[in-house]
Amino acid sequence: MRKLITNIVGAVSMVLFVIAFYMAFLFAPTEQTMGHVQRIFYFHVSFAWVSFIAFFVTFAASIVYLKTRKRFWDIVAASSVELGIAFCCIILTTGPIWARPVWGAFWTWDPRLVTTLILLFIYMAYLMLRGAIDEETKRAKFSAVLGIIGFLDVPIVYRSVDWWSRTIHPNVIKKGNIALHPNMLMSLRVALLAVTLFYFFLLFRRIRLEELRDEVKELRKKILKEH
């Protein structure tokens, strides 16, 4: 049943990706000052939002793990971190590529950029921590704590454009209003939906991967016992 749901979510996200690309390139108008490079926006913003979702899933799963101590929640938290990191890498590479012709530099020490880079480092530390601890319960407990603390950076990243006045990072969402051309907004919504579904597709696959790892461990133990 889960396999079927995973495949359906994957297929729908692929179809939406094709539609989102069509909309980003042909449906949305060309931005007047930035030109075509602005089309990066639709996926840059979508991956940014979905990386927040990924880290929130880790945060929530870590809390549930600490309450229930069920291995499944540790798997969900770790799986979501891996995807969040990959999405964060997309943001931190597409952002500078977009910034170069617009700001004249690939990187500036802008609060939004710096806090996003810190976010990436926090979750890389999370994976390093997991790799460094062999004992399963201890690893799950420590990484759950880091998964909860690390999430504190997400609201800072989100609000950084409001909190630091010296930012040059654009903020199209102001007090709930989105200052965008209707076709641009529609393209962004479709891209956001495609990336969100793609995240859940990968999350289900990643969870299955960890379950297979557990199965391998169990089989090895069983064989060693019989031996």
Place this chain on the structure above:
Amino acid sequence: MEESLKYMFAGYSVIWIIIFALVFSIGKRQGDLKKEIDELRRIAEEK
């Protein structure tokens, strides 16, 4: 305008490269584990 197109192309290339690497990596690891499970099951049955 051409300069802008060049950067847009680079941006989307990065997106696709990371997406493919992620999907490929998960698929490869899953495939390897499935093979290992089959092998371990075979060993367990033989014993």
